[in-house]
Amino acid sequence: MDAGYMSQAMRIVGQAWLAVPRSVLLCCLGLATWKAYNIWCGRLRNPRRLPFPPGPKGYPIVGNALDVPAESWLKFTEWAVYGDVVGLSMMGEKAVVLNTWASISALLNKRGAIYSSRKPRLLFSKYGGWDFSLTFLPHGENFLLQRRFYHQIIGATGVKSFHDLLLKNARTLALQISQTPLQFQYLTRLSIIADTVAMIYGFEVKLENAEWVKRLDFCLDSLEALSKVPHATDFFPILANLPAWVWGKKLNHLLDNLKASTNKLGQEPYNTVKDQVLSGTAPHCLVAALIESNRTPEADVKHEREIIAVAAVSMIAGVDTTVSAIDTFILAMMLYPEAQKKAQEELDAVLTDMRLPTFEDRECTPYLSAILKETLRWKPVAPLTIPHSVIQDDEYNGMFIPKDTRIFANIWNMVYNSDDYPEPFEFIPERFLDPSSKAPQLRKDIVDSEELLFGFGRRVCPGRAFATASLWIAMATLLTGFEISLPVDPEGNPIKPDLDYRIDGIAYHPKPYKCDIKPRLQGVSRLSALREALSQ
Numbered sequence: 001m002d003a004g005y006m007s008q009a010m011r012i013v014g015q016a017w018l019a020v021p022r023s024v025l026l027c028c029l030g031l032a033t034w035k036a037y038n039i040w041c042g043r044l045r046n047p048r049r050l051p052f053p054p055g056p057k058g059y060p061i062v063g064n065a066l067d068v069p070a071e072s073w074l075k076f077t078e079w080a081v082y083g084d085v086v087g088l089s090m091m092g093e094k095a096v097v098l099n100t101w102a103s104i105s106a107l108l109n110k111r112g113a114i115y116s117s118r119k120p121r122l123l124f125s126k127y128g129g130w131d132f133s134l135t136f137l138p139h140g141e142n143f144l145l146q147r148r149f150y151h152q153i154i155g156a157t158g159v160k161s162f163h164d165l166l167l168k169n170a171r172t173l174a175l176q177i178s179q180t181p182l183q184f185q186y187l188t189r190l191s192i193i194a195d196t197v198a199m200i201y202g203f204e205v206k207l208e209n210a211e212w213v214k215r216l217d218f219c220l221d222s223l224e225a226l227s228k229v230p231h232a233t234d235f236f237p238i239l240a241n242l243p244a245w246v247w248g249k250k251l252n253h254l255l256d257n258l259k260a261s262t263n264k265l266g267q268e269p270y271n272t273v274k275d276q277v278l279s280g281t282a283p284h285c286l287v288a289a290l291i292e293s294n295r296t297p298e299a300d301v302k303h304e305r306e307i308i309a310v311a312a313v314s315m316i317a318g319v320d321t322t323v324s325a326i327d328t329f330i331l332a333m334m335l336y337p338e339a340q341k342k343a344q345e346e347l348d349a350v351l352t353d354m355r356l357p358t359f360e361d362r363e364c365t366p367y368l369s370a371i372l373k374e375t376l377r378w379k380p381v382a383p384l385t386i387p388h389s390v391i392q393d394d395e396y397n398g399m400f401i402p403k404d405t406r407i408f409a410n411i412w413n414m415v416y417n418s419d420d421y422p423e424p425f426e427f428i429p430e431r432f433l434d435p436s437s438k439a440p441q442l443r444k445d446i447v448d449s450e451e452l453l454f455g456f457g458r459r460v461c462p463g464r465a466f467a468t469a470s471l472w473i474a475m476a477t478l479l480t481g482f483e484i485s486l487p488v489d490p491e492g493n494p495i496k497p498d499l500d501y502r503i504d505g506i507a508y509h510p511k512p513y514k515c516d517i518k519p520r521l522q523g524v525s526r527l528s529a530l531r532e533a534l535s536q
């Protein structure tokens, strides 16, 4: 190439650069410096240059976000072909999916000190007044305080103080179902609401007063409408500094509903209980106990905001999760009558003299405990739990997991893993029983579904003991009194439910279904025992 041509070309390029505005040049320089700085920091943080966990290739900028449907656990399960730890990128954020018990227990349980944070959902915390909610709180003082409150009142020991309440409500449920069996789904939900409201506030919820059902539904409807699609602040947190009106009237209306409904589940009933505590008339309940233990000599209450948060969030997190499990239990009982029969035989053998079940019978009914475990496994209430977040860079099996990565525990993949649970789509309580033992006995050499379904590490569900107690007594009481079977059409053919599940508010839940529930032969005299017990 001749030198004259070269110098002319360089002059043209030089002139073109001069024609570019200085601000654009500065921006390019800034971006290049930022990129170089990030690479330098990356090398400092990951000196051995370990790879991020393998995963599907994404698109530029959005990463894998467009490939993840609403029922994300199904896609995540497909992606388990990449390994037990799968790396994803979602709109510039790193995410990791844990697909096996080995990776979950190694990271979320054993390294719980760093894997137990959460990323706040800014739409809720910044605009919806939900900055108090434990479910979104990052690891820190407030998180520890609220978890301590739960542990103090409904931990494995504290929950026993609510056994009488749960027993009474399970019996009331049985009596109500005997009167209006077609309404069994409404009644079971009402019963779980009654358990939860009484445990939190000490108020009695009755059939004729549906106020608490309305309160909860109002809040869940606002939550569901707000959660349907991701919000811009999920991907660009900086946008949460904008004033709320920017997001439009419709969204602001939903946010106002969320605030108003949370107030009705938290602040309003709290005020009533506080008055009762001050006048010495409060019944035993979570809020009264926390007010008492946080009273100062000046008659103030410390941590009021956190107590209200624990109360309101328990209503939201505790009711429909438990309802989902009890609905699945009733479905399983009508689809698998042999399992129902075995549980009833076990109960009949323990409950001599037409006695009704009590919590003392729990230890002597392993088959029923296996049914509870299988109910949780067969249709997981939370197929993906709530994502955790890691607070410092970490390495696992030769892979690098950077700080702030969102961590999903893919429960779905684990409960349908045929190595751990052969014939995983069938309801088989026996899988939790020791095959070598003649009398039913729970086995220890299998991943216990209760260890999976209630979450992990320092984030494990704080309502677990309460939920399993209320489920156990409801299941025992219903099986003692009723035969649960498939409904039949006019020609007498059984109608099978379609087992269609969806995320309903916060839990994975069966669509409404029909069921035939009638008193068992022994149940007739047990129903009179029920009436007698409840009238005392």
Ligand code: HEM
Binding pocket: 134, 135, 136, 147, 313, 314, 315, 317, 318, 319, 321, 322, 325, 381, 382, 385, 386, 387, 388, 453, 454, 455, 456, 457, 458, 459, 460, 461, 462, 463, 464, 466, 467
């Ligand atoms: C069958 C019933 C239930 C199931 C299957 C269930 C399951 C779960 C799961 C999977 C998590 C997430 C754990 C994690 O992030 O690793 C969770 C969190 C939580 N659950 Fe439950 N739950 C149930 C009942 C309850 C009840 C009855 C209450 C309260 C009375 C409750 C209160 C909470 C709260 C407050 C959290 C957030 C904990 C945190 O972020 O630190 N749950 N639950």
